[in-house]
Amino acid sequence: MLQIKNLHVKLEEEDKQILKGVDLVVEPGKVHAIMGPNGSGKSTLSYVLSGRGGYEVTEGSATLDGADLLEMEPEARAAAGLFLAFQYPVEIPGVGNMTFLRTAVNAQRKARGQEEMSAGEFLKVIREKAKTLKIDAEMLKRPVNVGFSGGEKKRNEILQMAMLEPTMCILDETDSGLDVDAMKLVAEGVNALRSPDRGFLVITHYQRLLDHIKPDVVHIMSDGRIIKTGGPELALEVENNGYADILAEAV
Amino acid sequence: MAQPQATQKQEALAARLAVLRLPTSGGWLSLARGLAETRLKGMGLPGRRDEYWRWTNPAVLIAPEPGPAQPYDARDEVPAFDAIDRVKLVFTDGVFHAAASDDPALAGVEVSRLAEASARDVHWAHELYGVLEAAGQKPVERPLAALNSAYATEGVLIRVTAKAEKPVHLIYNHESEVSDAILHHCVKVEEGAELTLLESGPAAARCNMVLEVLVADGASFHHVRTQGRDHDRQAVTHLFARLGEGCRFKSFTLTANGVMTRNEAVVELLGDDAVAHLAGAAMGDGDFHQDDTVFVTHDAERCESRQVFKKVLRNGAVGVFQGKILVKPGAQKTDGYQISQSLLLDEDSQFLAKPELEIYADDVSCSHGSTSGAIDDTALFYLRSRGVPERAAQSLLVLAFLAEALEEIEDEAIAEDIRSRLEGWLNRRMG
Ligand SMILES: Nc1ncnc2c1ncn2[C@@H]1O[C@H](COP(=O)(O)OP(=O)(O)OP(=O)(O)O)[C@@H](O)[C@H]1O
Numbered sequence: 001m002l003q004i005k006n007l008h009v010k011l012e013e014e015d016k017q018i019l020k021g022v023d024l025v026v027e028p029g030k031v032h033a034i035m036g037p038n039g040s041g042k043s044t045l046s047y048v049l050s051g052r053g054g055y056e057v058t059e060g061s062a063t064l065d066g067a068d069l070l071e072m073e074p075e076a077r078a079a080a081g082l083f084l085a086f087q088y089p090v091e092i093p094g095v096g097n098m099t100f101l102r103t104a105v106n107a108q109r110k111a112r113g114q115e116e117m118s119a120g121e122f123l124k125v126i127r128e129k130a131k132t133l134k135i136d137a138e139m140l141k142r143p144v145n146v147g148f149s150g151g152e153k154k155r156n157e158i159l160q161m162a163m164l165e166p167t168m169c170i171l172d173e174t175d176s177g178l179d180v181d182a183m184k185l186v187a188e189g190v191n192a193l194r195s196p197d198r199g200f201l202v203i204t205h206y207q208r209l210l211d212h213i214k215p216d217v218v219h220i221m222s223d224g225r226i227i228k229t230g231g232p233e234l235a236l237e238v239e240n241n242g243y244a245d246i247l248a249e250a251v
Numbered sequence: 252m253a254q255p256q257a258t259q260k261q262e263a264l265a266a267r268l269a270v271l272r273l274p275t276s277g278g279w280l281s282l283a284r285g286l287a288e289t290r291l292k293g294m295g296l297p298g299r300r301d302e303y304w305r306w307t308n309p310a311v312l313i314a315p316e317p318g319p320a321q322p323y324d325a326r327d328e329v330p331a332f333d334a335i336d337r338v339k340l341v342f343t344d345g346v347f348h349a350a351a352s353d354d355p356a357l358a359g360v361e362v363s364r365l366a367e368a369s370a371r372d373v374h375w376a377h378e379l380y381g382v383l384e385a386a387g388q389k390p391v392e393r394p395l396a397a398l399n400s401a402y403a404t405e406g407v408l409i410r411v412t413a414k415a416e417k418p419v420h421l422i423y424n425h426e427s428e429v430s431d432a433i434l435h436h437c438v439k440v441e442e443g444a445e446l447t448l449l450e451s452g453p454a455a456a457r458c459n460m461v462l463e464v465l466v467a468d469g470a471s472f473h474h475v476r477t478q479g480r481d482h483d484r485q486a487v488t489h490l491f492a493r494l495g496e497g498c499r500f501k502s503f504t505l506t507a508n509g510v511m512t513r514n515e516a517v518v519e520l521l522g523d524d525a526v527a528h529l530a531g532a533a534m535g536d537g538d539f540h541q542d543d544t545v546f547v548t549h550d551a552e553r554c555e556s557r558q559v560f561k562k563v564l565r566n567g568a569v570g571v572f573q574g575k576i577l578v579k580p581g582a583q584k585t586d587g588y589q590i591s592q593s594l595l596l597d598e599d600s601q602f603l604a605k606p607e608l609e610i611y612a613d614d615v616s617c618s619h620g621s622t623s624g625a626i627d628d629t630a631l632f633y634l635r636s637r638g639v640p641e642r643a644a645q646s647l648l649v650l651a652f653l654a655e656a657l658e659e660i661e662d663e664a665i666a667e668d669i670r671s672r673l674e675g676w677l678n679r680r681m682g
Pocket residue numbers: 011018036037038039040041042043044045054087
């Protein structure tokens with residue numbers, strides 16, 4: 001269970017407050033969606049949870065299954081089950097996709113005291129999962145995200161998620177840049193991972209993703225706070241009317 | 252008052268020669284040595300004020316005695332290229348070690364010791380020994396190479412007449428804390444023949460090494476060396492290569508540790524359609540100064556040259572790159588590429604680069620670039636967010652940075668050996 005309480009975050013370098021008291025609980029088995037205007041702090045929340053530098057938590061807490069996330073190194077958060085599908089996946093020239101993923105899978109296993117996956121087993125599993133996401137073998141050999149199209153990068157994020165089997169998945173605008181068919185593939189990939197002990201936090205601007213990945217709860221974020229929480233109908237309201245009414249109501 | 256530069260250079264030479272003796276070999280070799288000594292005396296030894304030594308202080312390389320250097324205790328480390336089926340020739344502190352060497356009987360390959368050269372009739376070497384070195388003295392002087400041609404007592408002369416079925420591996424052990432080795436090798440790869448030459452080890456507390464390579468038409472020469480991990484060792488090496496038509500030449504050097512290393516490479520592409528690739532990976536931590544000085548001359552049509560030099564520096568380590576591509580008149584359709592890059596792991600380290608192009612033909616494509624940068628934080632975070640521990644993530648990124656240089660090693664097993672050596676270095680240094 002992901003539990004965020006009164007989280008305040010500012011930039012380390014500047015005196016700029018970005019998150020101004022976020023409260024959020026994501027229970028295992030549930031899908032929560034976060035929507036909200038550009039610049040409201042959605043990506044910042046996902047980065048702070050996964051441990052990216054450059055931010056300072058000035059107040060509040062965030063725990064995963066009771067463990068204090070904010071005290072942990074990024075790799076320890078990952079080993080504890082947290083996964084972020086990046087809004088902008090990073091290109092890493094010179095590091096093969098396959099090498100990268102095998103290193104990651106085995107590092108997490110090691111951190112959890114599990115046995116490492118053999119090269120053969122890894123190859124079998126990744127081929128299978130790549131196939132369902134329509135990622136071809138040639139792409140697996142290429143350097144991480146280098147020369148990938150926008151949609152391919154997003155599918156690669158989902159492949160990583162499928163390989164790492166995290167318990168808390170944060171998807172930051174995974175739908176942006178995807179064509180209709182790719183969106184379906186990605187949604188299927190996510191749905192295949194849905195299970196009673198796995199939670200999802202899906203950041204998106206559009207209802208179309210939520211047509212495929214049905215959320216249990218929808219939150220609206222604005223100016224560093226969750227200003228409204230509701231059921232799936234809230235996303236439809238945003239889709240139809242935009243944020244104006246919701247923002248006005250919150251003031 | 253400061254002395255005139257020429258006087259200083261001559262005084263440095265006199266001091267150096269006072270502790271050296273011109274080997275008495277007789278025959279053609281004596282003649283070659285005499286010529287080299289004359290060249291040397293005309294130049295004197297390099298000094299700090301030489302433009303070519305602007306960023307590398309030659310003091311420890313020209314001093315009469317080497318700085319003491321303890322042999323590195325490699326403990327349980329696997330020796331370089333151990334898994335490769337090859338012919339080993341071993342030198343300890345610059346002296347041939349017959350008992351530790353293999354019988355160099357290899358079809359298509361003739362190997363002679365320099366020490367026995369004048370007794371044996373190795374006439375092909377007459378046209379090579381000191382000859383490429385002499386040609387390489389223009390337009391830039393390389394006195395330490397001339398000193399080597401004059402005073403080297405050991406080395407090997409290798410003539411290749413067919414495709415060598417195994418690599419030849421020169422192993423340079425270092426046992427004495429004060430050894431000062433001068434080694435000179437000549438390699439002639441005859442028309443259509445092929446050789447892979449491996450070199451490994453520090454050779455001595457201080458080592459001056461020259462390798463002259465003649466690659467005839469349609470021949471291939473593949474060279475991979477690692478310079479040993481002894482912290483205080485000092486080395487100056489010169490690689491002179493002359494390439495014929497349609498031949499392939501590749502040379503890769505790994506330098507990890509060593510207080511002072513100057514690696515010069517002088518390559519002339521004299522036959523049409525020849526290919527020359529030079530690459531280097533240098534890993535420096537702390538008291539480390541490593542200099543790659545490269546001069547590639549295109550003097551034929553449709554030749555390709557690549558220079559790929561990468562340096563990883565931390566704790567005040569210094570890396571230098573001076574690289575030149577000279578395209579002579581008439582060398583049309585030249586394809587020249589040069590990249591030198593450093594990855595600075597902290598702000599104390601330093602990379603100095605002087606990339607140069609000099610082009611006298613109009614239909615050529617040449618590019619060069621030089622960069623200095625730190626580890627990409629975004630990439631580092633991305634890797635860590637997937638569970639890769641920080642140190643391992645850094646190592647992955649360092650290896651990724653070096654990848655373009657490592658790609659110049661053609662043989663996969665040899666490349667893997669180099670890669671595992673790099674990983675070992677990273678684990679020890681950054682782990
Ligand atoms: N490193 C930074 N330096 C300066 N400003 C930053 C930095 N990181 C975030 N911000 C600012 O913080 C605010 C929140 O940014 P964030 O990326 O979290 O928004 P978002 O809700 O994800 O927006 P979008 O929907 O456009 O992706 C923005 O105003 C952004 O400009």
